[in-house]
Amino acid sequence: MVEFKMPSLGADMKAGTLIEWRVGEGDYVEKGDVIAEVETEKGAIEIEVFEEGQVTKLISKPGESLPVGTVMAVIGSGVDSEAEAISKRDRETVVAADGVKTEHKGNGYKTAETEDIPKRRVRSSPLARRLAEEYGIDISEVQGSGPNQAVQKADVERVYRERMKEREEAKKEADKDREEEKYAEKAAPAGQQVDEKKDSMRHAIAAAMSRSNREIPHYYLQKQINFERAQQWLIEENKRRSVQDRLLQPVLLVKAVAQALTDVPALNGFWINDRYQPGESIHIGFAISLRTGGLVIPAIHDADLKSIDEIMQSMKDLSDRARTGKLRSSELTDATITITNLGDRGVDLVHGVIYPPQLALVGFGRVEERPWAENGMLGIKPILTTTLAADHRATDGRQGAQFLEKLNQYLQEVELL
Amino acid sequence: MEAKVKTTSTTYRGAVRQAIRQALLDDERVFIMGEDVGMYGGCFAVTKGLIDEFGPDRVRDTPLSESSFVGAGIGAALTGMRPIVEIMTVNFSMLALDQILNTAATLLHMSGGQFNVPLVIRTTSGGGKQLAAQHSHALEGWYAHIPGIKVLSPATMEDAYGMLKPALEDPDPVFIFENSLLYNSTGELLSHPESVDIDKAKIRREGRDITIITYSISLLKSLEAAKELAKEGIEVEVIDLRTLRPLDDDTYLQSIAKTHRALIVDEGWRSGSISSEIATRIMENAFYELDWPVQRICREEVPIPYAKHLEEAALPQTKQIIEKVKEMVNAHG
Numbered sequence: 028m029v030e031f032k033m034p035s036l037g038a039d040m041k042a043g044t045l046i047e048w049r050v051g052e053g054d055y056v057e058k059g060d061v062i063a064e065v066e067t068e069k070g071a072i073e074i075e076v077f078e079e080g081q082v083t084k085l086i087s088k089p090g091e092s093l094p095v096g097t098v099m100a101v102i103g104s105g106v107d108s109e110a111e112a113i114s115k116r117d118r119e120t121v122v123a124a125d126g127v128k129t130e131h132k133g134n135g136y137k138t139a140e141t142e143d144i145p146k147r148r149v150r151s152s153p154l155a156r157r158l159a160e161e162y163g164i165d166i167s168e169v170q171g172s173g174p175n176q177a178v179q180k181a182d183v184e185r186v187y188r189e190r191m192k193e194r195e196e197a198k199k200e201a202d203k204d205r206e207e208e209k210y211a212e213k214a215a216p217a218g219q220q221v222d223e224k225k226d227s228m229r230h231a232i233a234a235a236m237s238r239s240n241r242e243i244p245h246y247y248l249q250k251q252i253n254f255e256r257a258q259q260w261l262i263e264e265n266k267r268r269s270v271q272d273r274l275l276q277p278v279l280l281v282k283a284v285a286q287a288l289t290d291v292p293a294l295n296g297f298w299i300n301d302r303y304q305p306g307e308s309i310h311i312g313f314a315i316s317l318r319t320g321g322l323v324i325p326a327i328h329d330a331d332l333k334s335i336d337e338i339m340q341s342m343k344d345l346s347d348r349a350r351t352g353k354l355r356s357s358e359l360t361d362a363t364i365t366i367t368n369l370g371d372r373g374v375d376l377v378h379g380v381i382y383p384p385q386l387a388l389v390g391f392g393r394v395e396e397r398p399w400a401e402n403g404m405l406g407i408k409p410i411l412t413t414t415l416a417a418d419h420r421a422t423d424g425r426q427g428a429q430f431l432e433k434l435n436q437y438l439q440e441v442e443l444l
Numbered sequence: 445m446e447a448k449v450k451t452t453s454t455t456y457r458g459a460v461r462q463a464i465r466q467a468l469l470d471d472e473r474v475f476i477m478g479e480d481v482g483m484y485g486g487c488f489a490v491t492k493g494l495i496d497e498f499g500p501d502r503v504r505d506t507p508l509s510e511s512s513f514v515g516a517g518i519g520a521a522l523t524g525m526r527p528i529v530e531i532m533t534v535n536f537s538m539l540a541l542d543q544i545l546n547t548a549a550t551l552l553h554m555s556g557g558q559f560n561v562p563l564v565i566r567t568t569s570g571g572g573k574q575l576a577a578q579h580s581h582a583l584e585g586w587y588a589h590i591p592g593i594k595v596l597s598p599a600t601m602e603d604a605y606g607m608l609k610p611a612l613e614d615p616d617p618v619f620i621f622e623n624s625l626l627y628n629s630t631g632e633l634l635s636h637p638e639s640v641d642i643d644k645a646k647i648r649r650e651g652r653d654i655t656i657i658t659y660s661i662s663l664l665k666s667l668e669a670a671k672e673l674a675k676e677g678i679e680v681e682v683i684d685l686r687t688l689r690p691l692d693d694d695t696y697l698q699s700i701a702k703t704h705r706a707l708i709v710d711e712g713w714r715s716g717s718i719s720s721e722i723a724t725r726i727m728e729n730a731f732y733e734l735d736w737p738v739q740r741i742c743r744e745e746v747p748i749p750y751a752k753h754l755e756e757a758a759l760p761q762t763k764q765i766i767e768k769v770k771e772m773v774n775a776h777g
Contacts, residue, residue: 152735154704178705180735290733 028103029078033087036067037231037360040352045087051294056102061355062140062422063099068231074356078102110420128371151178158183164190186300193430204230228321239383243298244419247378250431253401254394254411257441276394277313277368278339284366284389285309285330287433293426294417295363297384303421312362312382313342323349324382326362335444370394376412387417388428389434401430411438449765450635457627459604460490460566464528464638467608473524474612475731476531477504477513478566487532488627510540514565518548521563524611530662531567532590532648535579549592560615564608569597570661570711571759577747580755582711584621584660585718588640588688593617595689596642598675599633600662603686608637616708621663623711642687645695651679653773657722658709659685662760666709678773696722697730700709704735705772709760714742736772741765 033043042438050062062076084101087093096248151159155178159166162183169186171178257279265273288295288309296306309421310326317323325345327338348354365382372391377390399408413434417427437444467474476491482505485492495503506513510531517529526641531537537544544565552560572582588595593616598604604622611618648663649670656666663684670680681703683696700706706726710719723738744758 152704153732154735157732
């Protein structure tokens with residue numbers, strides 16, 4: 028028996044609204060199947076399931092707004108376990124309704140996913156376990172400071188204090204928002220409807236970016252990359268290809284970033300609970316701005332393992348679906364780094380804001396012809412200005428510089444990518 | 445205004461002697477017997493002078509035969525006397541074990557409740573005096589294994605004095621262990637001392653960070669360690685068990701509910717000991733209070749060596765306690 032819960036599709040998501048179930052009771056689901064469509068601040072998202080089995084019970088009803096962590100369905104078999112799940116759901120809903128935010132390691136789904144694999148046994152003192160239960164804290168989310176990283180009382184209390192503080196802040200923020208809304212209502216001319224969906228996405232971006240600038244000590248590095256060889260290779264390569272198979276420049280950037288991350292893994296992952304947590308894979312978040320305003324950052328999974336063509340395919344697919352609002356939950360939550368490419372908007376360079384809890388953001392400006400001195404010769408070359416914004420808690424300038432240098436190397440030898 | 449409590453300075457030995465003397469004065473059924481308790485004044489000079497005051501009938505020298513004089517003590521107790529039998533050291537109590545275990549501890553049961561044995565046995569225990577492997581035992585825990593007897597281990601002046609009376613008043617056999625290294629320790633005793641409650645352990649020092657559960661001479665070492673640790677801001681709660689059978693579980697369990705860490709310091713060997721018993725009871729009753737595995741400091745599991753430095757290494761020491769406490773408390777860096 029497995030409980031299917033409302034996943035967190037980002038650190039700032041508190042709840043989602045079930046639009047429709049894509050499965051029925053009795054259906055058999057496999058890992059990766061889309062089980063439901065949920066409306067979030069980021070638009071309508073297709074939610075995948077990470078378990079295998081028969082859907083025994085659909086608990087939530089379409090239209091319901093469900094706090095993150097709410098048990099929405101039960102997958103598996105057995106009548107008794109069903110009742111258990113429902114009672115647990117009630118408990119958890121209460122906690123969520125209280126406003127205690129559920130912390131996730133990178134994303135809500137990871138925890139569900141790991142239930143497939145034998146779950147990591149958490150070392151903890153009996154007291155820590157008891158307190159965690161009393162405080163409604165999942166002990167597997169607490170970093171232990173005891174022997175062999177055992178979780179102790181002090182660790183649980185630390186997390187509890189942090190949550191209380193967050194809750195306090197969230198409340199303050201909500202109060203502030205209400206205040207602002209009041210003013211906005213007064214200010215907005217009568218009859219002018221604010222696009223609610225757009226508004227909530229703006230709100231989510233605001234929250235994430237505020238948190239980033241509040242918490243993350245950014246450092247910025249910048250490098251000019253001679254893009255001549257890459258450009259030429261792309262032109263030659265595309266000549267040989269049919270129109271629909273042609274490659275776009277960002278593909279090279281994504282692949283080169285993924286490749287450089289295999290050399291400098293310190294930039295790939297998360298900063299959670301005051302600790303660096305390496306990303307298990309390289310999932311590259313690619314910022315896509317929407318015509319309707321706002322942006323989404325779906326992830327290109329395992330970009331280091333994918334071929335250029337596979338990445339091209341993913342990017343096409345993602346940008347199509349991003350614009351129709353049919354992204355999948357996993358794509359929105361598990362990026363381990365973000366790329367933002369504003370070159371096509373004409374800017375020279377980007378000083379990015381890291382998407383928490385990620386560790387870095389790579390920004391690309393436009394490729395522009397510039398005077399370029401090399402080997403004592405002055406020439407005109409297409410130059411790409413690349414920037415790295417990175418979290419100074421996790422890495423130092425040395426790693427950042429290494430990364431940019433590797434990125435440069437890969438872009439000089441794109442044919443090897 | 446509260447009247448000032450009058451105390452006198454005394455030694456542990458003096459406190460025990462004072463208690464025996466008071467018992468002899470208070471109750472004519474009380475007498476003491478053992479090897480050299482009379483003419484010689486006791487191997488550790490505890491009974492010195494008593495024979496002059498009370499005469500050889502009430503302060504009786506016995507032959508070197510533990511089995512026979514403990515047996516005689518049981519007989520006397522059964523026939524209405526209140527004997528205090530002194531066995532010179534716990535090492536020699538082995539010779540009387542049959543009397544203690546098979547007779548004193550079981551007679552009430554074997555007689556269907558007809559014959560209780562109001563016997564008090566006093567003996568010395570412990571190592572640390574370079575008396576080598578045969579004469580350095582600390583077997584309090586062994587005796588605490590036996591249903592039917594009570595096992596007391598006074599470590600302070602007030603207990604050295606105050607435990608004898610309730611022991612004599614107890615209807616069943618009571619075994620009192622005096623650590624011989626304590627005899628010369630000095631302290632204050634009330635000018636009119638009182639008996640103590642032998643059913644309760646006692647918190648000898650209050651603290652919030654960790655509970656040390658101990659008894660007898662290890663109490664002194666633990667208190668010394670606690671004093672040192674306090675200088676570094678570690679507040680140790682030190683519990684003197686005082687009575688090893690029956691154990692007062694409530695006192696140490698309540699303390700652990702406060703500190704969440706428990707260290708047992710026991711001069712006995714580790715395996716199958718009173719320390720293992722206490723650790724088990726903590727698991728059984730306070731598991732969800734624990735923030736750290738229960739730890740023990742016991743004597744090394746070897747025959748106690750004669751050489752001074754080796755003997756010191758084999759017995760629990762203050763430094764060891766300090767280090768262990770730091771390890772257990774400083775986990776959060």
